[in-house]
Amino acid sequence: MKKLLAVCLLFSLAVVVKAQKKVSLFNGKDLTGWNIHGTEKWYVENGEMICESGPDKGYGYLSTAKNYKNFVLTLKFKQEANGNSGVFFRSSIEGTKISGWQAEVAPLNQHTGGIYESYGRGWLIQPKAEDEKYLKEGEWNEYKLEVKGDEVTTWLNGHKMVYLKDAKIGEGNGFIALQIHDGGGIKVRWKDIKIEEL
Template sequence: MAVSVLLSCNQVHHNILTSQEEKDGWVLLFDGKTLDGWRDYNGASLTEPWHVVDGCIQAKGTGSDGSGYIVTDKEYENFELVWDWKLSKGGNSGMLYHVVERPQFKVPYVTGPEYQLIDEPNFSEKLEDWQKTGVDYAMYLPDTAVMKINPAGEWNTSKIVFDNGHVEHWLNGVKILAFEAWTDDWFARKNSGKWSHAPEYGLSRKGLICLQDHGYPASFRNIKLKELPRKSEDVLLYNGKDIEGWQTYGTELWYVKDGLLVCESGPDKKYGYLATNKYYDDFDLTLEFKQEANGNSGVFIRSIVDEDATVEGWQVEVAPKGHDTGGIYESYGRGWLVQIPDEKESILKEHDWNLMRIKIQGDNVTTWLNGEEMVNIKDERIGKGKGRIALQIHDGGGIKVLWRNIRLKTL
């Protein structure tokens, strides 16, 4: 009963937008009355321990590390996100964003960053600095000298700004933290700490908003968001000198020789991948390739790296003549989505340079080979996908492909 009183909410003048906020593009993520617009992580409905109490969306406090997460129906990319929050004594919760759903991800925090919320004075265990309120969890620490946190049972207001990689955390009207995502410093922190075994953590540029029930009652209200515009980028993915900006997976060979990126089968003769360390979702990509030996390779789009270091997603085929170069293959589930008709197989130039173009926007994918359109499809599952660009070496050995002029424009 004490907890119920502690976390009760005053409904007056909450969970509404002013006319000016509406004009400025703000939307409410919680209407103060229902859980419409929220569902389980990786689920189609809401079954996790959350309910509405006196105008608050409230965690019942029965969640755990592996459960209790709810997400918005809609994804968001660049935004300002503001919310009020109140914890029970010793409480632990969080606000996550850019969360990605796939069956491979059992919990959302291995994909999306978290603004941590925790009652430090009364928490039952010793906390590291990277676990405390206001942190970008396990990554960046706030300036504690300017922070003022109201105690358990009292309301606080937080804000996250995510603007094309620039991130800010605010608490009770004060900016407490700012950093740039996907910089060398960001990757150094990601790869050396808690997320070193979570290869997809923090890479997505777009995703779901997520609330966490971590075993303690917690209340939220006035959850509102304003989307910010995306800035287009022209990106040179391969610099002609080394594989900076890429990561190798598997034991096959990736190296630079005479300014060219070379993939070559190694002694294990298994699948191998070279994947960008950033996500690219909507883009227009061009690259050139030359097959010096068996050219069974490919370009993965919107793809993720599994725990066993294999890439899963959609592959635009690069293969010897007669084997569907420019076609699209799904590496999990459905297999070939589109194969190339026989009359288009002659477009591939054997043992010579070929120009491939891949344009993907929303659920539409178009591929070209040497200026000729090969595939133009719309696919709902691709439309929901997000992830890296990756080059592949097929298993079996005897493969050698050269690559150059890999660049894209984000859309």
């Protein structure tokens, strides 16, 4: 009985330690810990982070103040209007010209979960056509991105979308950023943005 109790205690401790490794990147109140790039709109409303096209209808980014190399990122997003956006990782920026890789967030059948290299090789991998259906238009979606060494994996609503092994990504380093695509009429809501460094 004592052995069983000790094992249960150790297991509970391990779960608590694991949970403490996850850190929230968004406090639900303001954009503390993030940097705005471009003239597009980023604001907080009802505990949600919102990106919306501004008058310039250009690209816009909201980047973490800190760089992240190996991590598991989880978040929720809801697309309104044209939901063309994305989650950049191991990235850097000059003005609104971003270098790095993007885990796509886009309208239905436009490759949410795929990996795109900005100002480089373009699409590196897209989800299979049959996996595009896992996006819930107009609803909250759960997104997970794991970046470790030269490997990247994405999940959408608990479904594995893509896995990519790429030497160039393995050499990369930089911040995480959320994107507004150019063209105008874009609005995306974000919440529960959490990271676990590996």
